[in-house]
Amino acid sequence: MTMFYILLVFILTGLLTLFLGPIKVLRNIVALLGYLAGSALFIYNIKPGLIYSLNIRVYNIHFESGFSTVFFGIIILAVFLIFLLASFHEENDGAYYLFAFLTLTGAIGVLFAKDLISFFFLFETMSLFSFLMVLKGKNKNSPKSAFKYLVWSVFGGYAFLFGTFLKVYTTHSVMIGDISFIGGHIKLLILLLILTPFMVKAALMPFHLWAPDAYSDSKDAFTVFFSGGLSKIGIFGYFIALFKIFTEIASKYPWFLTVIAWLGGITATLAGIYAFMQDDAKKLLAYSSISQLGYVAVGFGIYTHYSVVAAFFHALGHAVYESLLFLVVAGVYYRVKTTDLRKMGGLIKKMPLSFIGLLFGIIATSGIPPTIGFPSKWLLYEAVIMKGDLLLTSLVFFASITAFLYSYKLVHSIFLGKLHKEHRDVKEAPLGYATGIILLLIPLFVLGVAPGIAVKHIDYIIRFYLKPELGYNLTTMTTPLGHVNFPVVGIVMVSMFVLSLIIYFIFGSTYKADQTDNYTATEAISDDFELHYAGEFYGFMRKAFGRPLKWSFEKLLNAFLKLFAFIGEIARGFYMGDARVYLFYLVLFFSLLAYLMGGKL
Amino acid sequence: MKLFKFSQSRSLWMMHFCTGCGAVELPPTMTSRFDMERFGIMPMATPRQSDLLLITGYLTIKTLKRVVRAYEQMPTPRYVIGFGSCTINGGMYWDSYNVIKKLELYIPVDLYINGCMPRPEAIIDAFLKLREMIAKGEANAWKKYIENYEWYKKNQSEVFDVEKWSVKK
Amino acid sequence: MVSPILVIALSLFFAFVIPLLGMLSKKLPRWVPPISILVNLLILLSNMDKISGGAMLITTAGIKPPIAINLAIDRFGFLFALLIQTVGFLLSIYYLAQDTKDERFYMLFLLNILGASGIVMTGDLFNSFVFLEILEISSFGLVAVQKDKKSLEGAFKYMMIGAIGSSLYLLGIIVLYLSTGSLNMADIARLMPNIPDSIKLFAGLLFLIGIGVEVELFPLNAWAPDAYEGAQDSISTQLSSIISKAGIYLAARIFFTIFNGFYALEVVLYLGIITFIIAELAALMQKNVKRMLAYSSIGQMGLLLFVFALISKRADIFIFTTIILLALNHAFGKGLLFLSLGALTGGTREYYIDSLKGSGKSNVLAGLLFTMGAFTILGMPFFFGFWSKISALISIMKAGYVYLIGLVLLVSLFEIYYYGRVIVNIFSGEGKAQKTGFIYASIMVIFALFIIAFGVWPHPVFSFAHKAAVALFERTTYITSIMGGM
Amino acid sequence: MSILYFFLYLLLVTIVGLLYMGVARKVTAHVQNRYGPPIYQPILDVLKLFGKKDAASHGVMHTLGPVIAYTGIGATLLFLPLGNHTPLLHFNGDLFVVLYLLVVGPLGMALGAGESANSNATIGIARALSMMLGYEIIFFMATLPVFYANHTASIYKVILAQGTFPKWAAIMYPISFIAGLFAVQGLLGEKPFELVIAPHEIASGPMVEYGGKFLGFLQIWHAVGIIVETGLFVDIFFGPQNILWFFVGTFFVFLASVLVNAVMPRFRIEQAVRFYWGIPLLFAILGILQVYLWR
Known part of the structure; x- marks a missing residue:
């Protein structure tokens, strides 16, 4: 029953905020309290193994909680808190919070769902209200992006529904349960269909087309939750589909897993490349998010204990650092009112905390120890090599190099370089953002040094399905290939840093140079001189990639759409005649039917 | 400290400010015929990295302000070598309206190389002389600039807009 | 309790009173329809507990069926009657606030409601024809009431096809009649096994076409886009929520109760899905939003007919329940869409998607309601459409056409596409400020409340629809309750 | 005790690295028919740079950049076995720890250079990062077969497995080895790939605003970097059995690289990246296929 109450609390909070809409302070307090009540209920009461069902006439709603519920639930709730804190600084109305809370309801509800119909219901709820959230976005492109998002997520949802019906038809059970005993290849079709919405949510190529636009055109605070939180439902779905629904996928269709892994690798790489070509901070981060989610798909595709632990951990990491990055960008937008990378620069002096947040965010994104990004990447590489797919390993490695590229572009264009004249009076991001940054920095380091905290839980989730092979304790991980002790790496870095600092302080002295005191072939420059290299940052890579960069799934899709439009035009042509033509249809139809049935007359 | 002094004398990174025709003498000095790198002298790209500013020839007012800026951007200790007659008295541009005649008035010079043009041997000789001076602690012109900053600025302000071209410290 | 026959009689009476009142005052006639329909509603509701099990028989002149004209209301018909009267009542309230119109408009309107209620209440086949004619003829008039080129054109086309359809009916x-010697539905149904197959087939075909026109079956639906487009917004609502629903009732009554799952239903099966696909395809690129809604309406009816025809594969109460759910969803959802579209255009009759740009921002309520209507038609969760759509899919699955679910869902994607396009368009850019009158707005809100309330808690509607479906499903009970176990 | 040991270790590698740089200058000079500076010249340079006063700093990150760079390379060194002479911490990490620590240095430098608000610096960094798309992936692909064949990701185990001469990975996997050589040239930033510094083009790129002790830091960073980068290559492909062999190996790899450097012009950036995606990539893939076939 608690599960139902949690959802109810969120819905009611949403409705309350809707009615309190104009009274901003009260609304915010209610939203926060409602959130806290719901998450307190979740954290204290949701233990693995709870079951609840509710009969609404024809359908029975079945709820169940497992280890995965708790894992993903905590991630999603945590990211929602960050979103909530940041959103208080934006100009929002009550409906915004209603939609946000309903999105949360859907997202948390999906984790509880035990049968496919309620899963679909809650999943669509989430999609629908997140669509409305995007629709209430921040610029005039938002409706368009929202539309794209809607079409894609409904596409996924319908595929899921079709899969559900096929499953129900073949197994006579609507529960989330095994289908590997079904004869024939229909089980693969079911799996594929059920997997589709999750590939869409987790923006696996070629289902990613909605993501860059929807991420960048939704309100900044919401993007934090959108990317950090909602994409986790996609990961959760991978888990459901591959482990709970088709338990014997590895023995029955190993090639299917390989395809997923490669799709993940390609996603990670291509999205990484697209990311460093972007000139908008949120677009860049959107692609970065897609790229990082690609690794997760690789982890699931490899399908060993190591790789799946890596995938889950990466999902967790993604929630932390991607939220952090989006949050910082949101804070920057709040202050400078732009996300165009070419119009910022040098903000480190004005927004040091945001800079620190972004810095460690990108360090984690790049997977540098001792942050949360490292353990999962390390484990993933080991897993892929163990699987023996060296080319995939290389592809994934290529993807992580692109992470350095876009990370640096982001941090440089916003915070480093020259401070623009009009940003001279910019202040640090306000309290909500700052709190969020600090809150996110804690897990970023703690889990980077002691990943065992999370790995233990992840192990519980998947040990029913895969033989536990990974050796781990709080701070170390061991695979047949290698062994790593995370705090040692951290300690080495810190002590080496201290040593370098000592060397630094022993020698010489420095003076603080003004930003106009710069080597410009000894030309004297004024403060508004454009010295910030941010436009066309990796422009030369366009030449390096050449023509293939122009290929896109989007063009392919547009060709398809044109085809449908053409068919639609033909169909419309049917209704374009005058009354005589319509009469002719009628007569023709009658004669045809009479002819066809003539034998029976 | 001594070690630093020694290394300073043995490692001179120069920024050859190719202000005038004298620059043409530097390629032979650098390349295989005379090979100044064997004395640890290397050309550098920016004033930040350089120890030695080489003024190769006459300085117009337009160039002077840039030279001053470059000089001020160099980290101390820094050295200046005036190269050719032009830096001493204007040389063949002694009556030009836009060439400064005496470099010393604007930035402190450690060493001059006489001649028009001085040959690479002379340049190398100057380098070795400077090396000696550094080792002995005699090349202290950069201190003079700090001590008599006002005076130099006054001189500079007579020919260009100091406010704009000086480095703000 | 009051005899439901008064529903017919009173409406008829009021309809004829209108022109007389019109002579007295211009303002008076508009008060007649709401009063009349309200009375009707009360009469119906007072009979609610009387209708159970089989059909409730109301005879005229004390003569028992199969001879005399009679009404036979079972729960199925009652539900439709209630639907028709409710929607009619809401619309009549709206017409109160409308600009002064010719009083004949109110008469037509009332006759229209009368025809529709007559169809769903009568137990006599010939009477159903009479009511169908009343319904159709008043509809032609209502479509043409705008008197501009488009509406006249639409009305004309509707009339051409409709007249032929009803004559075939x-x-x-x-x-x-020739083969059974009876006009009473129950009687004919009882005698049905005695009729030779060829006669059955021929009659079935004729009915199929006659009703097919009404329920917008491909290729008999060619009138629909023009008529929907030409008609005033509230009339379009009426076309989709009342008139086509009466058609659905008739189809169910004739093909199921009388013909007992006649195998021409297989034709409907294919035609239904074809209607669905072609209409959705046609709507895909339609720039005129109203016409787009018309296509969507045709598409929904196609789906409905497809589900309806599934009973020829597997007779299941659930499928009947689904038909009712789909009909209800379509009635309220599409009604809401047409009404809110009218509000968005501000009565300018500029339905092109570009001219609607930003209208959702200047008229937030109408924009939101349009979105809700679209969502319920699309079958989004928390809206009633979700349950009806899921039920439809379950029905398809139960009938064994599980792969067709894929097709239906694929075509539904087109729906998302074109509805999404409109929603996005009305919420982007800046539009002219539109104002919606209070009454108009509250009618829309009532429509929307139905959708949301039963979307969140569908239980009552389910049980209601289930009971109605049982009434339809147990045809022998229907027959015996009327024929008295003959 | 081990801290002292580590100090000496770092000092040793720094000095050896600086001497390597000296050798490089000497060798280049001889190739160009010059006499060249003394081999210890880079040490003098570094000392001089640390003795400089008032280097310009553009802010915290600009200051910390070189420090982080040295931190990264020093930390990497700790995880890199110098021959089978066990490094202090080799048992706690493997190839991926090394690879990821290896980028800390460039990242620190990039952050520092970025804050200098000089477009030359940023262009240099952009080039450096883009170059990684070329050589880093080739290097990784070239080393993969070795690790895969020995079924480990630990560099130390790879060294142990190679034992004596005929079992060198360079001989067992010659195709990968060649690909690796291509990569090392880029890894060291030597001349056809010297786009990052490119003094004549972008005024020494990332270092444009660095003088004094910052530049000193960057010099010793580069010095240790040479050892670490070539050392990684030598460890993987030659399996040096003791520290002497390690240094001999690194010396020759570095020497080869310097010789190529001395006679080469410079690529344009997109040419450099595309170069790696051509023949070296082919070699790397063939190397991977080879290990599949041989296994």
């Missing part, structure tokens, strides 16, 4: 009645 009449022909079907004649064929049945």
